[in-house]
Amino acid sequence: MLSQSVGYAACAMGRIAAAGGTPVLIKDIAEDCDIPTSYLAKIVNSLARKGIVNTQRGVGGGVSLARPARELSLFDLCMALDDPIIQPRCMLNTAQCSDERSCPAHHFWKVHRERQIEFLRTTTVADVAAFETHRRWKHLGTPDATPNNRATLPSR
Amino acid sequence: MLSQSVGYAACAMGRIAAAGGTPVLIKDIAEDCDIPTSYLAKIVNSLARKGIVNTQRGVGGGVSLARPARELSLFDLCMALDDPIIQPRCMLNTAQCSDERSCPAHHFWKVHRERQIEFLRTTTVADVAAFETHRRWKHLGTPDATPNNRATLPSR
DNA sequence: GCAATTCTTGACACGATAATCATCAATCGG
């Protein structure tokens, strides 16, 4: 399980990606993704400090992705928001658990965790955008029509 | 990751199993497993209410397993202590995530979670006891010499 | 029955995450 914050961030980044490059208001993201507005503002601010998004105040402002959605993985979001899911820890919380002194869960957990991180690394905001656009943001059209996706997925 | 409580419980149950049927004091378990005594007392109490262990007050009392260590899985401990790890939830915390309306992580998470639960079901307190007896509780001898293990693992 | 032992139970403390709210600061349009 990802933390609530990263879950929110993933949906929010997907929503921004689906907008195709034009800045989106935190208020609009919050509404479309069912995220508390003030809380989302803090998450966005954290992501802005980490260079994940660009923010702009004032009329016509909003939030936009600092890089193409296909190059922004769930793992990046976990790192930016310090999700404990990426910290290597013993499944049983035993101290002194290592490859040499492995607990009964050590081997399983090692493989299990690697699979999970691989998934987080290969799943991107573009994947979230494609899913949510189809499911909830029908007024935005298909994500394939957005500049971000055209830039990274040329239609040949 | 299991909760701290279940991690403690696993180690504690392993310690009790290694004692071979004679009751073990909470104080002794806490010391051998490096668990805060008062906190362990609450965990043991919860497990006693769920029928996982038997407790006995007074001189000569202590805690003993209510069933053979090989028949007590980590999954049982998770259930007894309500570890959130066993609750089926969407990896991304999205509402309305199901087999029909699956989020981008749904398939991965479903398989991943099933693997994890299978591990918890097949790993028992006897496994923990064998590991810890070798590693930390050398004064207890080998777990194979205990009545509990003899009962479920007849030497042929 | 008394005293020592041992588990039981409730109150409380502490930190982290999640969430709310008010206020500040930057930006734009006029």
Place this chain on the structure above:
DNA sequence: CCGATTGATGATTATCGTGTCAAGAATTGC
């Protein structure tokens, strides 16, 4: 410059898991 807009920030609250502490209740040995 003014005012509306919009994100930034700090104070505060709620909840949960973890952990501590003290008083209580059951059991045993004498």
